[in-house]
Amino acid sequence: MSTRKFSRVQFNVGATIKVAERQFQGAVENLSMTGMFLVTGEQLALEEHVDITIILTGTCPEIAVTFAGVVTRIAEHGVGFTFEKMDLDSYMHLKNIIAYNIDDAEKVMEEIGHSIDEKFASEK
Secondary structure: OOOOOOOOEEEEEEEEEEEOOEEEEEEEEEEOOOEEEEEOOOOOOOOOEEEEEEEEOOOOOOEEEEEEEEEEEEEOOEEEEEEEEOOHHHHHHHHHHHHHOOOOHHHHHHHHHHHHHHHHHHHO
C-alpha cells in the first residue's frame, strides 16, 4: 500500500541541481506537489540539501520553477528529492503542471486541500 499523499505525474523535462560548489543536469522522470525523481548518474548523499531549477520551455520568456529540496531516495538510475521550500510562483506552476498531466485534475485539488487542512490542524 502506498503512503504517498500526492499523485505523481510523468513529466519529461531537464532540471539543474546545485549542491555545495557543484552543479549538474538531469532528466525529470516524475513530479508531485512534494517531490520529484531525477534520472542522473551523479552521486548525492541521503539528506543532502540542494537547489533545483526546472526550465519550462515553449513559453516566451521561458519559465524557471525553483525549489529547495533534500535527497530522500537514491536509486541505481537516479535520485529522489522532497521539496522543502518554493516560492508562490513556482508553487502555482507546479500545481498547473500536475493538474494538466494527470487524468483527474480534481483529485490534485482535493490532495492539496487535504494537505492544507492537515497542516492547519497540526499547528493548533
